[in-house]
Amino acid sequence: MSALPLPVALADVLARGDVWRGDTLASLPEAAISSGHTELDAELPGGGWPCGCLTELLVDRSSIGEMSLLLPALGRLSGEGGWLALVAPPWVPHAPAWIAAGVALERLVIVRAGQDVAWSTEQLLACGGFSGVLAWPGEGVSAKALRRLQVAAEGRPTLACLWRPAQVADAPSPAPLRLALSADDSRLSVRVLKRRGRPPSRTVHLPFFASIPRPGRENRVVAGPTLSLVADRGLAATPVA
Template identity: 30%
Template sequence: MHSPSLNSLSNKGLIWRGNTSPIPVEQKEEKLSTGFDKIDALLNSNGWPSGDVIEVLISQPGIGELSLFTPWLKRASQDKKVAFINPPFIPNATLLELQGIESQQLWLINTSSEKDALWAQYQCLKSGLCCAVFMWHPVKADMANTRKLQLAAKNSNTLGIAYRSEKAANQSTLFPYRMHLKSNKDEIEVRFLKRRGGWETRPIAISTQPNKSQFRRLAEHQPTLSAL
């Protein structure tokens, strides 16, 4: 189960393919989708870009910034960890497990200082053990540190998600992706300020409400109260 499959080696470009026809559509969607078609259409990588750090600008935590990544994490976290470094709140492991992200794949890392937090972020990104590393950065970010984090993510093919206050929108960073999130009732407005292979985009409305059918599918395998 943990040995590298031909597909994973092929995705890393380690296998030369005689037939260069694209991967079948069904397989592509299953493996590489972000879970949101509108975002997939904007990202040329067809999925959240592993190997890069995405900077997510938010007005305040709790507007849907985690739900945006959970569909992708369901598949990515099967053999790798998801690290949260100094999150402002506790991730709801019960909910995440029902969404297909096993609780034992979650790491919650707490540090006492900003310096240690940065060190832990770098270690998590560098190790290659995590599929995604969730980080919370201050408004004022250090260029040298962001560069180090981006290089670590690139070398280990890990997705870094750096949340920052939208007050930092006027500051430039070295991260190749930059998104601005805005809460709009049951939806969030996602606007890419910076992305690979494309220009700044207009805001797109994304619904991150839990899909109840997903829970029902899980419920079929579990004892209900009436059954007990």
């Protein structure tokens, strides 16, 4: 038996996906999907939304444009023939808008999971047949369930996103990437809470895009309701002689 350690070059160690230097972002062993926004990609390890690990998106109030962050990536995945799944979405998806985003509806599965959100998400991640799984686990998801989800997502070619409320920002989570989203008048702010590699420094501000109608060119901001009350139904139904 030789007492000498095996000669391992430092460069080989640093090239591993799970080892990174303190001043750079980690490179991921799995592929990353570009978010469609250069400024955001620069802040994400691997240069985009990571596949094969859990991503947590923390939103305090929904409908501030949070889906528009993911829509370009989802549209691309769907366009390549991948399956997408929405687990326990809080509202009903509106088909025309999803088509406009480039999502193939016949491969977008909506799972109304009830009490079994964590279980369903885990099954969808573990089966390996989905390119993207978005889940809304609500408040009651346990740390154990999150860990199981991260294990299920590990190494799979799946974009796995969990939508969680902003209150859990301080609670520990096994997800390797956590982002907090907020909005002000003209832009969406993305704050990286946790990522592999160099600690997050600044907040990324993104203009609203994709699914959000921008006031300005085609939409004029109007001061107030400019609508005259809709005519009485009975009157309108009377045929004009």
